[in-house]
Amino acid sequence: MAEKVNSRQGEDNTMFSPYKMGNFNLSHRVVLAPMTRCRALEGIPQPTMGEYYSQRATQSGFLISEGTTISPTAAGYPRVPGIYSEEHVGAWKNIVDAVHAKGSIFFCQLWHVGRASHSVYQPGGAAPISSTNKSLSARCKVLLPDGSIDSHPDPRGLNTYEIPEIVEHYRQSAINAIRAGFDGIEIHSAHGYLIDQFLKDGINDRTDEYGGSYENRCRFLLQVVKAVASAIGPERVAVRISPAIDFLDAIDSDPLGLGLEVVKRLNNLQKELGSKLCYLHVTHPRFWLKPTSQLGIPNTEEEQGKLLRTLRKAYDGTFMSAGGFTRDAGMKAIAEGDTDLVSYGRHFISNPDLVLRFKINAPLNDYNRKLFYTADHVIGYTDYPFLSKPSET
Numbered sequence: 370m371a372e373k374v375n376s377r378q379g380e381d382n383t384m385f386s387p388y389k390m391g392n393f394n395l396s397h398r399v400v401l402a403p404m405t406r407c408r409a410l411e412g413i414p415q416p417t418m419g420e421y422y423s424q425r426a427t428q429s430g431f432l433i434s435e436g437t438t439i440s441p442t443a444a445g446y447p448r449v450p451g452i453y454s455e456e457h458v459g460a461w462k463n464i465v466d467a468v469h470a471k472g473s474i475f476f477c478q479l480w481h482v483g484r485a486s487h488s489v490y491q492p493g494g495a496a497p498i499s500s501t502n503k504s505l506s507a508r509c510k511v512l513l514p515d516g517s518i519d520s521h522p523d524p525r526g527l528n529t530y531e532i533p534e535i536v537e538h539y540r541q542s543a544i545n546a547i548r549a550g551f552d553g554i555e556i557h558s559a560h561g562y563l564i565d566q567f568l569k570d571g572i573n574d575r576t577d578e579y580g581g582s583y584e585n586r587c588r589f590l591l592q593v594v595k596a597v598a599s600a601i602g603p604e605r606v607a608v609r610i611s612p613a614i615d616f617l618d619a620i621d622s623d624p625l626g627l628g629l630e631v632v633k634r635l636n637n638l639q640k641e642l643g644s645k646l647c648y649l650h651v652t653h654p655r656f657w658l659k660p661t662s663q664l665g666i667p668n669t670e671e672e673q674g675k676l677l678r679t680l681r682k683a684y685d686g687t688f689m690s691a692g693g694f695t696r697d698a699g700m701k702a703i704a705e706g707d708t709d710l711v712s713y714g715r716h717f718i719s720n721p722d723l724v725l726r727f728k729i730n731a732p733l734n735d736y737n738r739k740l741f742y743t744a745d746h747v748i749g750y751t752d753y754p755f756l757s758k759p760s761e762t
């Protein structure tokens with residue numbers, strides 16, 4: 370049995386025991402994972418998104434929004450919402466209000482896809498921006514607004530002097546998210562998107578102060594975290610990383626080493642700020658692991674568990690895990706102190722009342738993968754059946 374590392378919340382660590390996450394008192398540990406659902410219209414969140422999120426909200430539960438773009442260059446999927454204009458803020462406000470009315474805490478995930486985009490999404494049809502000029506491999510494809518798929522065009526590596534402007538976009542978007550009523554923000558630094566394109570040595574080939582050493586590869590992330598934390602307060606800021614996930618060619622020669630270097634820097638930053646961040650969210654490698662995975666990515670369930678456990682032990686604060694968790698695996702990870710919170714993705718898509726179903730160990734609805742990214746506001750989005758009336762969750 371794994372060593373118990375989290376005694377700070379007392380002995381009663383179960384999926385349904387309360388958890389104090391910084392300033393937020395959660396009534397249980399089942400979190401809605403951030404999930405792109407492509408139901409916004411030209412970047413503007415739509416009213417049905419309020420229905421979708423509030424269906425999944427519970428009293429003192431915790432929800433994370435879909436990846437939400439921080440600037441016009443940040444999108445790489447159709448119909449993703451933004452948080453950089455007044456219209457975005459106004460539209461999100463209604464959605465956040467609907468979630469708050471159900472008693473949940475709601476964070477906005479801030480997203481820039483970097484090179485995982487296409488010229489159709491870029492202002493003036495320009496090349497997507499990245500840490501590098503290197504293209505994604507042919508196995509990676511991008512979904513276009515008309516539903517077709519295409520290869521990614523060659524990206525344009527950012528000039529050093531352009532980076533502060535991107536950091537400013539994160540800062541302003543965080544302020545906007547708070548203005549829209551969100552309780553905090555999660556910085557998407559995972560899954561091969563812009564910040565991960567700086568972190569991973571399989572992508573980042575820069576020769577300036579943003580490339581090479583760990584210090585340099587972590588610099589962009591740390592600058593973003595600092596800027597956002599100083600704008601809205603560290604206790605409202607969370608970070609998501611996936612050091613061992615090779616989605617979108619995001620390969621690192623030493624995933625655990627990279628994860629520990631990020632954690633070390635976040636711990637130091639927390640000391641410097643005199644306050645903890647809200648949480649660190651790490652995606653379990655099993656979510657993306659493909660036979661094409663490169664050496665260095667842990668292969669077995671045991672190796673992957675060890676990687677997460679090592680990061681969890683090293684991080685000084687609330688730890689959230691995601692990726693392929695079943696009810697039982699989540700319960701076990703919490704009970705053994707491997708994580709404080711578990712975020713659920715696909716099961717939460719098809720089970721709006723997932724929390725209740727987990728509580729009473731009810732069967733789950735199957736999800737329909739084909740409807741994950743479609744435009745319909747009902748089918749595959751808000752029409753998954755409840756076990757009982759939404760008000761009873």
Ligand SMILES: Cc1cc2nc3c(=O)[nH]c(=O)nc-3n(C[C@H](O)[C@H](O)[C@H](O)COP(=O)(O)O)c2cc1C
Pocket residue numbers: 402403404405406435436478557559560609652656691692693694712713714715716741742
């Ligand atoms: C349809 C879909 C969209 C997703 N979009 C995002 C996203 O916007 N941001 C993010 O960090 N992760 C995203 N993910 C990953 C999920 O947050 C989660 O880590 C993943 O689904 C693994 O959890 P699960 O096995 O419980 O589904 C997405 C996953 C799915 C299935």
